[in-house]
């Protein structure tokens with residue numbers, strides 16, 4: 001997926017009229033097969049940026065263009081369909097539906113999505129994803145019966161199940177052990193190799209290590225930090 | 236689509252759903268039982284009036300009467316008048332047919348008699364214009380040992396009943412009509428008099444009033460169309476010792492009695508409807524808050540607004556459908572319970588609608604409950620569909 005932000009600014013205002021501008025004139029373009037990481041102190045606006053990339057937040061200024069369609073032209077339902085078809089969102093908080101089992105939670109994007117899916121192959125895919133992330137024994141557990149890290153892995157698997165073209169990951173490796181962190185970074189890399197685009201907000205060196213580009217966000221400004229040339233071999 | 240989600244939500248949060256189900260079911264039960272009760276009573280009253288079939292009833296002046304007694308009571312007073320009344324009345328201008336009846340009752344007796352008190356009505360087969368019409372399919376005069384019995388009278392030993400120690404053959408059964416006719420035994424007037432005369436329990440009455448052979452309890456009159464029954468009734472009431480009750484008057488009295496009852500029921504129905512609506516509104520509004528985070532997540536994962544909207548309506552639809560179905564069954568049970576109770580303690584007419592009418596009525600009520608629930612869920616569902624997913628999520632995290 002090709003994604004382009006031009007001159008994107010966003011501002012929040014609270015009830016007292018105080019204004020926060022976490023993004024100011026941000027230009028960014030992402031191509032197929034790229035892995036971007038965004039660093040920055042807490043509260044700088046990383047999540048805000050990801051929400052804008054995921055068509056969940058309309059920037060107060062500027063333009064988001066996805067596959068050469070400016071998103072402001074799309075109505076809410078079209079944006080929703082775009083999300084369900086093409087975007088996999090790993091939220092900063094691993095929110096799961098409390099009434100669904102692990103397996104059902106993972107299947108959720110397929111249930112929601114407009115495209116009919118092959119039940120058998122979907123089940124197989126879920127099974128293999130759960131197995132790889134060590135969750136297969138928990139497949140029939142409800143979210144409240146899981147640990148924080150397990151919940152996070154469920155949320156990650158859920159973001160990948162519908163084969164999205166753009167993966168937005170907000171601190172995906174928080175709460176995870178080394179084995180799982182490297183697993184996640186391997187997954188994200190594999191996805192990039194398949195031509196998916198990946199944007200990660202993180203502090204995790206595992207992830208910055210595999211990125212094609214690393215940005216920092218501070219005081220509303222998005223700056224390119226480094227271009228770690230042959231980072232793939234670093235792993 | 237997201238029905239799976241709805242279903243799991245209902246099944247895996249049984250406590251939440253069952254509370255809603257309980258409230259709605261209770262309200263439905265109250266609605267069903269009170270409305271069907273009203274219906275049964277109106278039904279009973281109408282049917283009792285229809286089957287009465289006479290235009291004027293002539294009674295002894297001392298006889299206390301209230302409409303439901305004349306029409307339905309199972310315990311007629313033992314007040315009689317001379318049989319000549321029938322000739323006197325027949326001569327009045329406009330009286331087309333006049334037929335005497337002789338009322339008595341069976342009394343509780345030990346062994347082999349009927350278990351309860353029943354109304355024994357002797358009619359005159361020669362001049363009768365009512366009873367033969369009631370008992371369809373007999374098509375002939377009864378002989379002295381035959382009776383026609385109401386639907387609630389238990390016959391035993393094949394088709395026989397024992398009245399005041401004498402066995403009778405049952406020539407025909409009446410269909411259930413509601414009211415006392417279901418507990419009435421019709422016999423030829425001669426038989427009724429004879430039975431009454433021989434009864435050891437009634438001897439005192441005959442000492443005072445004379446031989447029952449010369450007595451009657453009532454005269455039923457059919458009027459010609461040219462003269463108003465009210466005028467004839469007036470003429471009869473002017474004869475000393477007599478009192479006339481016209482069908483029109485009966486209908487009016489009955490309606491007056493029902494008016495109060497009907498309005499009480501309808502006010503109750505409105506109140507119950509309002510309570511249902513209000514409690515569902517509160518329920519769904521708080522549900523909407525509880526589910527903010529979940530809805531936010533669904534929207535982030537790409538659920539469209541109207542998917543969320545439909546999902547919430549579907550959930551309320553399923554809950555309320557289940558609830559009102561259960562409630563209706565329970566209400567029907569209550570109604571049958573009332574019916575048994577009323578039969579035991581009062582002479583009020585009560586005729587349950589037949590099965591297909593009940594089914595139609597219940598479907599209507601369930602539909603009404605569904606409409607109420609949709610009304611209650613509409614606004615919260617819309618609000619949920621339109622929440623800002625990001626905001627909903629972060630607010631959800633803070634709760």
Ligand SMILES: Nc1ncnc2c1ncn2[C@@H]1O[C@H](COP(=O)(O)OP(=O)(O)OP(=O)(O)O)[C@@H](O)[C@H]1O
Pocket residue numbers: 012013014020022040041042043044045046047048049092626
């Ligand atoms: N709905 C909102 N209304 C007002 N201000 C907001 C709102 N959401 C976020 N902010 C502010 O915007 C800023 C950026 O928030 P954001 O969540 O994007 O930060 P972040 O970089 O993801 O931080 P962290 O690393 O802690 O997750 C914060 O200072 C926050 O106070």
Ligand SMILES: [Mg+2]
Pocket residue numbers: 046047048092170
């Ligand atoms: Mg954040």
